[in-house]
Amino acid sequence: MIEPFIVVFILLALIGIGAPIFLALGAAGLTGLYMARGSIALFFAPSSFFSQLYSFELIALPLFILMGNFLAETPVGANLFRAASMWLQWLRGGLAIATVGASTVFGAISGVSVAGVAAVGSIAVPEMLKHGYNRKLAAGSVASSGALAMLIPPSVPFIIYGATSGVSVAKLFIGGILPGIVLALALSLFIYFRALANPALAPADTATRYSWGERLFALSGIWHTLLLVGVVLGAIYSGLATPSESAAFGAAGALFIAAVVFRALSFKKFMQILSSSVKVSGSILLIIGCAKIFGDYLNLVRIPEAVSETLVATQMPPWLILTLVMLALVVLGMLVDGVSLIVVTTPILLPLITALGYDPLWFGIILVMNLEIAVVTPPVGLNLYALRGVCPVLSVEEIIAGVTPFVVVQFVIMMIFVLVPDLSLWLPSFF
Numbered sequence: 001m002i003e004p005f006i007v008v009f010i011l012l013a014l015i016g017i018g019a020p021i022f023l024a025l026g027a028a029g030l031t032g033l034y035m036a037r038g039s040i041a042l043f044f045a046p047s048s049f050f051s052q053l054y055s056f057e058l059i060a061l062p063l064f065i066l067m068g069n070f071l072a073e074t075p076v077g078a079n080l081f082r083a084a085s086m087w088l089q090w091l092r093g094g095l096a097i098a099t100v101g102a103s104t105v106f107g108a109i110s111g112v113s114v115a116g117v118a119a120v121g122s123i124a125v126p127e128m129l130k131h132g133y134n135r136k137l138a139a140g141s142v143a144s145s146g147a148l149a150m151l152i153p154p155s156v157p158f159i160i161y162g163a164t165s166g167v168s169v170a171k172l173f174i175g176g177i178l179p180g181i182v183l184a185l186a187l188s189l190f191i192y193f194r195a196l197a198n199p200a201l202a203p204a205d206t207a208t209r210y211s212w213g214e215r216l217f218a219l220s221g222i223w224h225t226l227l228l229v230g231v232v233l234g235a236i237y238s239g240l241a242t243p244s245e246s247a248a249f250g251a252a253g254a255l256f257i258a259a260v261v262f263r264a265l266s267f268k269k270f271m272q273i274l275s276s277s278v279k280v281s282g283s284i285l286l287i288i289g290c291a292k293i294f295g296d297y298l299n300l301v302r303i304p305e306a307v308s309e310t311l312v313a314t315q316m317p318p319w320l321i322l323t324l325v326m327l328a329l330v331v332l333g334m335l336v337d338g339v340s341l342i343v344v345t346t347p348i349l350l351p352l353i354t355a356l357g358y359d360p361l362w363f364g365i366i367l368v369m370n371l372e373i374a375v376v377t378p379p380v381g382l383n384l385y386a387l388r389g390v391c392p393v394l395s396v397e398e399i400i401a402g403v404t405p406f407v408v409v410q411f412v413i414m415m416i417f418v419l420v421p422d423l424s425l426w427l428p429s430f431f
Contacts, residue, residue: 068110077119093195107149136402333374
């Protein structure tokens, strides 16, 4: 049966020549449907496209993006880093660890990793370089910790996976908390022990001392934002509001903070944020809709079932199959963006995961942990280029070299959660 190979060739060829991902998915899917069932199958493509987008939970996607874009225009990112650096300055590598902490909190604000890299990196990298930190360590700490926004709720990738798989977005948000905290701690410990072993990487700042009053006052620039995030996530976890309803409140609250508290919005800037949010949301929704057409073709010719049956029939241990899947996703993440990776691989891999006896909720968490690696690995690692954009003093080569050891840490932590699924499912089990 040669048709699937033709469809895959079309998909890869279009991606290879630089065509938009949604166009590559849509063209490949339509070609496959036509070859499999003739012209009648094409009449179902539009309804399939819109049925995928006709989801109440997907309303949260543009609203959380809007919330993040509003707050990205405020000094919140810089305030987070300054507050974290005041509290952690006494540690060896404290500024780099403060970067991880600030990025973790900013991830709970934006849900978009690139925004976190831009907001925190623009202030953190110059500060670290001024204090004599190694350039690669500075670059690696910002780029890798910025990826935490994908895992720390509210997370845009979780919303996309939930819409694609049917898994509860609220439970995905809850499930992302523990892996996000563990990963942030792992990155911080890696920085600390690395700086301890080689003090030249992060010279100790013995001249600067902050009083408790100064440390507490530093929180005054971020308390309202933390309160907003706490209310938004608290409403979701308590069941008082759906993710979409909470996202609407979050977007309104972020607008208030940006326009009234920080006075950071002009009418022109407001319109630019709306335009940018619509463009980003529209591009993601296009990918999701076209991926549904491609997924319909895959299901029509039973490719997900064939992949699942073939791998299960090999009688390899489940942990080995999962390790191979994770490695394959890491490689794919180097070539395509995270949104495309979710919507293309989920229909193929989810039948395999369930056939092996694993929970789709667990797989969603692991998949997003894998995407954290994807956004910091070349050639499509968006965080690398976002950091280069806000910190032109760093070269792309320095950023890639700096982030490489952090990728190893991320992969090790991910594999722990792969091999011990109960770690991811422990917190959602209480809700």
